[in-house]
Each structure stands twice: as structure tokens, then as C-alpha cells.
Amino acid sequence: MGRRVATALSALVSALLLGVGLLAAPAAASPAHGVWTGTWSTAMQRATAGFAPNWSEKGFDNHTVRQVVRSSVGGAVARVRLSNHFGTKPLRVTSATVARTAEGAAVRPGSLRPLTFRFSRSVVIPAGGELVSDPAPFPVAPLERLTVTLYLAEPTGPASLHLFGTATSFRATGDHVADLGAAAFTETSTSWYYLAGVEVTGLPPxxxxxxxxxxxxxxxxxxxxxxxxxxxxxxxxxxxxxxxxxxxxxxxxxxxxxxxxxxxxxxxxxxxxxxxxxxxxxxxxxxxxxxxxxxxxxxxxxxxxxxxxxxxxxxxxxxxxxxxxxxxxxxxxxxxxxxxxxxxxxxxxxxxxxxxxxxxxxxxxxxxxxxxxxxxxxxxxxxxxxxxxxxxxxxxxxxxxxxxxxxxxxxxxxxxxx
Structure with a gap:
């Protein structure tokens, strides 16, 4: 599926869900309860040197960050929750994708989908804020490994993170948000950055x-x-x-x-x-x-x-x-x-x-x-x-x-x- 087609399909799914009441109008507020359910989540922390090397204090600048999580429950449609809760300035996410994990930083061919935010490929999350993506046409199975990739083109300042992750995260210089392979992702971390949750929905809620x-x-x-x-x-x-x-x-x-x-x-x-x-x-x-x-x-x-x-x-x-x-x-x-x-x-x-x-x-x-x-x-x-x-x-x-x-x-x- 081409990137333009996938983006258009994502917007169409969002519009349909809005029409049947499965999605509140896009906003920076917390997601509506009882319709969506979390399939993966982590707790955000402020940037820290902590007890393990990580990228949070310096943040990101023209970097692509690829992060692997595992679902707990399945759903017909998915969305991603991003947090700038501990940020000191607005966070611009230039683009983002979700895919099924292959090995390491690689993703499975044919599975990569762009994420949109209020029907745009890019979004600005205010300091202290949180935002969910638009619903994506991305069915999730229980216990499935998923890869969320963020391209951060501009300096972010200190990054909200979860310090001790239980999976490896990857970083590349430049825009590699749509890469299928792992070659560009030469740096690794055991923390999660900005990624606070993955949520799914289906009928009945x-x-x-x-x-x-x-x-x-x-x-x-x-x-x-x-x-x-x-x-x-x-x-x-x-x-x-x-x-x-x-x-x-x-x-x-x-x-x-x-x-x-x-x-x-x-x-x-x-x-x-x-x-x-x-x-x-x-x-x-x-x-x-x-x-x-x-x-x-x-x-x-x-x-x-x-x-x-x-x-x-x-x-x-x-x-x-x-x-x-x-x-x-x-x-x-x-x-x-x-x-x-x-x-x-x-x-x-x-x-x-x-x-x-x-x-x-x-x-x-x-x-x-x-x-x-x-x-x-x-x-x-x-x-x-x-x-x-x-x-x-x-x-x-x-x-x-x-x-x-x-x-x-x-x-x-x-x-x-x-």
C-alpha cells in the first residue's frame, strides 16, 4: 500500500469512527473511557541521567526513534498515545508510523502504516501535554510485537521517557520513519521515549x-x-x-x-x-x-x-x-x-x-x-x-x-x- 493511500485510508477510518461515535473529536485531552482500551502502556518520567545511559537529557534533533512493544489484547483498529508531560517546550513530531516487528529495528514488509494526528502527518504536543493519534487501519492481535517509529526533525529539548524499558529501542540520524530494514538504526537504548501507550478498539466496546x-x-x-x-x-x-x-x-x-x-x-x-x-x-x-x-x-x-x-x-x-x-x-x-x-x-x-x-x-x-x-x-x-x-x-x-x-x-x- 502506498503512503498516500495509507494516509487517506487512515483519515477515512477516523472519519467513520467519528460518525458512529467511537471516537471523540480529536483533542489533547485523555481518551474517552469505555470505547478504547489500552493494549500496552508505560509510565512517563522526567529526563534523567538515572542509573542507565539514555538519550533523555539531551533529547533529539533530526533523529528517528524506533521502539518495540508487545500488545496484550487485540483490536480491529489501533492508535498511539504520545506524551510530552515532562517536556520543557512544545514537541514537534514530524512523522510517525506503526508496524509489525521483524527482528531488532526491522519491521515486517507490508505492515508499515503512517500515523496521523488530527488528519495531519505532523503534530505539535504542548509542554505538559499528551495526544493520541487518529485511529489507524491496523488490526492488532493479542501478544503481538509492534514497532512505533517517530521522526523528530527539530531539537526537542529534554525528553519525557520511561527509564527502564524491557525491550531495546533504536535511533537513526535523519528521516528513516518509513524504513523496513534496520541498517540506519545504529544506536540503541533500553528506555522508551514519548511513547506512553498503544490503544485498540472494536465492537462492542x-x-x-x-x-x-x-x-x-x-x-x-x-x-x-x-x-x-x-x-x-x-x-x-x-x-x-x-x-x-x-x-x-x-x-x-x-x-x-x-x-x-x-x-x-x-x-x-x-x-x-x-x-x-x-x-x-x-x-x-x-x-x-x-x-x-x-x-x-x-x-x-x-x-x-x-x-x-x-x-x-x-x-x-x-x-x-x-x-x-x-x-x-x-x-x-x-x-x-x-x-x-x-x-x-x-x-x-x-x-x-x-x-x-x-x-x-x-x-x-x-x-x-x-x-x-x-x-x-x-x-x-x-x-x-x-x-x-x-x-x-x-x-x-x-x-x-x-x-x-x-x-x-x-x-x-x-x-x-x-
Missing amino acids: RREAVVTFGDSITEGAGATMGAFTTYPDQLAQRLATAGVRRGVLNTGIGGNRVLNDSPCMGEKAGTRFQRDVLDQPGVRTVIVLEGINDIGMSEVPAQPCVLPNPRVTAAELIAGHHDLVKRAHARGIRVVGATLLPFKGAFYFTERGEAVRDEVNNWIRTSGVYDSVLDLDRVMAEPNDPDTLRAAYDSGDRLHPNDAGYRAMAAAVDLATL
Whole structure:
């Protein structure tokens, strides 16, 4: 299909969807709930040197960025959500495409489709803003690898990103947005830039997505890079195998905390909960797994990425969790509370921190505040030492699971609670 024909077809599909009420008039606001559902998502962070090399602080200038994600649920039509939430200036996206992934930065012949924004190939997203593309005639299958490519012709300034991605991203100099091959993409990164979500729709519309909200254990630290073996990925696999149509959206951020922001590890849970959970389209359920970094980081020496790191009490963490539940319930979203995993032997473990973890976990299990409980503490603990992560599930740092551990976490989810 030629580029002009594909662009025209995209505009036609958009117009038809507008006509039947499947799409609100294009705007920079959040997508309408209940019609579209997320098939992939990540949580955005401000530009940072962080703990891994990335391109965010300098940003992009005459660069093409190619990023690989994996869907969780299928749909007849797709659109892409881009975020300039932490940008310091308007972001011009000169052009963009979506395609089916081949190998590395290559895409499958015949699958590449241009994306339009308000029926234009280019778009400007204001600083602090977010925008979805027009619907694209691009059917998505469950568990399918997709490649989104952005050409950024002008200097962007610092880039909104997700620091610790679980797939490789690629960069080329110049406009290679329509390339099928990988030759031009000579630079790599393990972060995602500007790409906040991929959404699908079909008939009938359903409210069905599950958001997994948390820190690096939700994000997937310790999982095999590019293998899509995080616990949310493996939960999506379970649902697809069972024939259950549920999008699974991973909004974990490595190092994230319930009570304190970090310049490197994202805004605190209460601040980002609106954007990363409540504003996601078609959400039915959220699984909350967060708090271990509040406990552990209060025990380590002060470092720029950790500050502020006051010692937190169980009561403070419980209050933070309670607030998230109330806000979700106000939007009609079910909330599953996951107990905090064992962390004895991790770099920031202390007996004081263990006492706080135990108290928080007891509250999650017994308070009745959560609609249901996912008791990962008991699932993931060494049988003879319940304060320690089971050796067979340990990635090696006594804190983060490996692929088998993430599989066990996904297997522990009672699908009926979703």
C-alpha cells in the first residue's frame, strides 16, 4: 500500500469512527473511557541521567526513534498515545508510523502504516501535554510485537521517557520513519521515549483493562531483556491462553515510592496515580504493588536520586495505600492489593524495615480495604525462611524476581478478581 493511500485510508477510518461515535473529536485531552482500551502502556518520567545511559537529557534533533512493544489484547483498529508531560517546550513530531516487528529495528514488509494526528502527518504536543493519534487501519492481535517509529526533525529539548524499558529501542540520524530494514538504526537504548501507550478498539466496546501499578518489581527488573517475561507480560499471556479479553497495562517505575518523589525514579504514587491509572482508557481493575522502596530507601545513605528519604512508618504507608483505593473506587475501578515481597539480604534490608513490611502486609491482608488480596509475600517466600525471596525465583539481588519468579507472580493472580 502506498503512503498516500495509507494516509487517506487512515483519515477515512477516523472519519467513520467519528460518525458512529467511537471516537471523540480529536483533542489533547485523555481518551474517552469505555470505547478504547489500552493494549500496552508505560509510565512517563522526567529526563534523567538515572542509573542507565539514555538519550533523555539531551533529547533529539533530526533523529528517528524506533521502539518495540508487545500488545496484550487485540483490536480491529489501533492508535498511539504520545506524551510530552515532562517536556520543557512544545514537541514537534514530524512523522510517525506503526508496524509489525521483524527482528531488532526491522519491521515486517507490508505492515508499515503512517500515523496521523488530527488528519495531519505532523503534530505539535504542548509542554505538559499528551495526544493520541487518529485511529489507524491496523488490526492488532493479542501478544503481538509492534514497532512505533517517530521522526523528530527539530531539537526537542529534554525528553519525557520511561527509564527502564524491557525491550531495546533504536535511533537513526535523519528521516528513516518509513524504513523496513534496520541498517540506519545504529544506536540503541533500553528506555522508551514519548511513547506512553498503544490503544485498540472494536465492537462492542468494553471496559476491561487491568493496570499493574508499582515499582521495579512490576516494571520487570531482572526479567530477560526483550523476552516480555515481566509479571504483567506473563499475566497477559495467561489471560490470552484462557481466552479472556483483558488488556494488561504495566505502569511500574523502577525505584518508585508511595510517599516521596525522586528526580530519577518518578513521581510518588499519589501524584502519578491519576495519569497512570485513572486516565487509562477502559480500566476495570488495578493491582497495586508498592511500598518496598519507601521502606528500604529510608535505610540507605543520602544520594541525589534517593532524596528525600525520610524514615517511613507503617501507618504512613497504609494511609498512602488507603488514598489510592479511595480514588480508584470513586471512579468505579476495582483494586487488588498485593503484599510486599520478601527482601532479606537485599542491599537496603534492615530488621526495622522488615517490621514495617510485616505490618503493612498484615493490613493489606486483613483490613478489608482492598477488594481482594494478591498475597505475593507468601507465594514468593522461601518456605523455611519467610523473610527471604525463594532462591528459585531470585534474579540474584535478593529483591527482584527472575523470569520464573515473575511467572509465579502471574500464576498467583486469581483471574476472577479482574
